[in-house]
Amino acid sequence: MILLHIDPANPDPEALRQAARVLRGGGLVAFPTETVYGLGAHALDPAAVGRIYQAKGRPGYNPLIVHVEDADAARALASAWPDEAERLAAAFWPGPLTLVLPKHDSIPDSVTAGLPSVALRVPAHPVAHALLREAGIPVAAPSANRSTEVSPTTARHVARSLGERVDVIVDGGPCPVGIESTVLSLAGPRPTLLRPGSISVDDLRPVIGEVALPSAAPSATAARPSPGMLDRHYAPRATVRIVPPGERARMLAEAAAGVDEGRRVGGLMMMHADDPRIKPVIRMPDDPAGYASRLYAALHQLDDAGCDVILIDQPPDTPAWAGVRDRLRRAATEAP
């Protein structure tokens, strides 16, 4: 595996050429995006795409997001481009929004897991953008971690999770957004949110009107849910317990008692954690953007500290917090 440092403020053209060559040749390149690190491969080369599933241990039914340089390149990979796509692309690209659209024939079935739709995104990170531009091909990229693990927001997280399974890791520093992109389907009868992210429904509605939520009762006409969202995901090794404000005193006392029995209990706290037996405690920002940008690094850190249990203060139930709450809920889901 080759590690390339590329400064987002001044991306080195020779390093970009090297990484782009590996992508065009069918290799695996992990690279920074504004959300999380992606594990990239040539999206139109089925053998390269197969390597992504292999390296991640990802089930073949979970489709990938295709990353492109700009909206024109995205349009070329969709067989339909509704007016909503045009408006959303203008408003949010480059940025952490993924649009699911009817797929163009050129996209291999392995990218979309056999679905007739494809997920498309134009990332805003300067290194991702420069790399896509240099490579000149669409790049399929899931998060650059082994399946079900916490997504990586630094090159070190990638190296620890995937190591020699990748050809190149491009280190462009920590990812500023910190949680995966918002995924919106435009392939069904109405725009449907498949995965909440830092772009909330409150941001989307002024641009396209009503957005259906995944929690809405399933019906024959509703867009099918995002297959990958059915899994346990984004989960640290430790058992995660979400702490609602009303249960805080009881849950903290109970967890602290567990420390006396030999368990290590850490916390991701928005409020003071009172009991010194709970440590380490990582103090989290009380705004959703600040919280998201630190969330995965904090979970990695508590896993590294050997925590058996992680207590996490439950953030407020508002649209702006939906992405963070979704990831916390998944982190707290027990393995099957």
Ligand code: TXA
């Ligand atoms: O921020 C992100 O989106 C990151 C960076 C690397 O771009 N990527 C990412 O990829 O999170 P991944 O593979 O971890 O998540 C892709 C999500 C999954 O939930 C998958 O089910 C959904 O997108 N998806 C992909 N194609 C789809 C399709 N055709 N229809 C419905 N959902 C789809």
Ligand code: MG
């Ligand atoms: Mg992922």
